[in-house]
Amino acid sequence: MYNIAVIGGGCMGLASALEIQKLLKNNVQVTIFAEKFTPDTTSDIAAGLWEPYLLGETEPENLIRWGKGTYDYLTQLWQEGKAKEAGICLQPCINLNEEASEETPVWLPITLGYSKLTPGHLKSLNEQYKWNFNVGYSFITFTWEGAIFLPYLMKIFSENGGKTVQRRIEHFNELSNYDVIVNCTGLASRDLLNDLDVTPIRGQIRRVKAPWQYSSFLIDHKNEGSCYIIANTHSVVLGGTKQKSFDTTLSDADSDRFLNHLNRFIPSLKDAEVVKNVVGLRPYRSKVRLEEEFLKTPDGKTLKVVHNYGHGGSGLSLSVGCGQHAAELVVKMLRVDKNKL
Numbered sequence: 001m002y003n004i005a006v007i008g009g010g011c012m013g014l015a016s017a018l019e020i021q022k023l024l025k026n027n028v029q030v031t032i033f034a035e036k037f038t039p040d041t042t043s044d045i046a047a048g049l050w051e052p053y054l055l056g057e058t059e060p061e062n063l064i065r066w067g068k069g070t071y072d073y074l075t076q077l078w079q080e081g082k083a084k085e086a087g088i089c090l091q092p093c094i095n096l097n098e099e100a101s102e103e104t105p106v107w108l109p110i111t112l113g114y115s116k117l118t119p120g121h122l123k124s125l126n127e128q129y130k131w132n133f134n135v136g137y138s139f140i141t142f143t144w145e146g147a148i149f150l151p152y153l154m155k156i157f158s159e160n161g162g163k164t165v166q167r168r169i170e171h172f173n174e175l176s177n178y179d180v181i182v183n184c185t186g187l188a189s190r191d192l193l194n195d196l197d198v199t200p201i202r203g204q205i206r207r208v209k210a211p212w213q214y215s216s217f218l219i220d221h222k223n224e225g226s227c228y229i230i231a232n233t234h235s236v237v238l239g240g241t242k243q244k245s246f247d248t249t250l251s252d253a254d255s256d257r258f259l260n261h262l263n264r265f266i267p268s269l270k271d272a273e274v275v276k277n278v279v280g281l282r283p284y285r286s287k288v289r290l291e292e293e294f295l296k297t298p299d300g301k302t303l304k305v306v307h308n309y310g311h312g313g314s315g316l317s318l319s320v321g322c323g324q325h326a327a328e329l330v331v332k333m334l335r336v337d338k339n340k341l
């Protein structure tokens with residue numbers, strides 16, 4: 001029986017833990033150590049849209065592999081009738097940009113149905129919304145709230161015999177009795193590993209009750225930044241900000257900026273009942289770190305570690321695909337003979 005420790009109870013930790021259980025079946029005991037579990041992680045704050053976003057220079061082939069892994073998993077849950085339990089909703093999303101140079105993203109063909117908006121379509125949108133969009137694409141995607149999805153994953157994890165321990169890990173050495181350690185600590189990897197490439201990108205959003213809204217819009221304004229409407233099952237997310245900052249206090253100036261734009265776009269949202277305003281820090285890195293590493297403890301032991309962090313604005317979107325990849329790396333590490341290291 002292998003003993004695997006996963007550090008982190010956000011979407012990455014849970015998805016990795018579940019995929020390790022799936023791959024190693026009855027031969028594994030997985031324990032998740034986390035300082036915070038749902039509903040207190042960044043993953044619980046996420047707006048819940050499947051769309052790879054803010055991923056720096058992450059290789060396109062990885063982005064497609066991880067994004068597709070998650071999209072396929074959501075499709076399967078949706079087809080099996082688990083959409084309500086997992087908080088999943090399949091819906092159209094329109095991406096509109098005032099910049100003519102915006103390229104069609106590499107991940108678009110993963111989605112169920114997509115198209116680049118024609119000049120005629122853009123013209124009619126511009127007339128309707130009094131905007132000046134130059135490029136746009138539409139696609140069918142999933143939205144799903146972390147606050148519903150994480151408890152869903154936690155339930156399956158414990159049904160599979162997984163253990164959870166609420167504890168802050170100061171150093172990987174504390175887990176030296178485990179066969180492999182999987183690091184899914186998100187932004188906290190900055191301190192845990194002194195990886196200064198991990199930086200916070202502050203996101204402020206508002207959740208409102210707008211049960212008539214069944215589609216999502218992402219709008220990029222040339223001078224005034226981006227804003228979005230993301231329809232989840234129980235609320236609609238209005239957002240947002242993307243600032244390099246550690247500040248988690250709410251800013252009226254930020255919400256005024258994106259609400260002004262969005263109210264112009266869909267006026268009915270103006271009077272929608274506010275559920276909550278919230279700020280979270282996206283764990284941005286110049287590229288996602290998903291790889292294995294051997295670390296030495298002060299007493300000369302070798303730790304086998306798989307890192308899975310730095311997913312920027314796409315943690316939910318890449319969670320299952322990255323979890324599958326991390327699980328494969330765990331199996332690869334288990335095969336390495338410790339005596340030969």
Ligand SMILES: Cc1cc2nc3c(=O)[nH]c(=O)nc-3n(C[C@H](O)[C@H](O)[C@H](O)COP(=O)(O)OP(=O)(O)OC[C@H]3O[C@@H](n4cnc5c(N)ncnc54)[C@H](O)[C@@H]3O)c2cc1C
Pocket residue numbers: 007008009010011012013033034035036037041042043044045046047048049050051167168169170184185186187188189192202203204205240279280281282283308309310311312313314315316317318
């Ligand atoms: C406003 C906003 C909107 C977003 N919208 C979307 C979206 O629509 N779609 C999308 O895909 N992504 C979105 N994101 C991004 C997404 O939330 C993150 O990429 C994702 O949550 C990262 O997941 P994670 O599991 O790596 O980190 P986290 O969710 O932060 O989890 C980290 C875990 O590690 C634990 N931990 C950290 N350090 C230690 C330690 N030393 N010891 C023990 N435990 C530790 C924490 O307690 C926690 O359990 C959004 C983010 C924000 C802020």
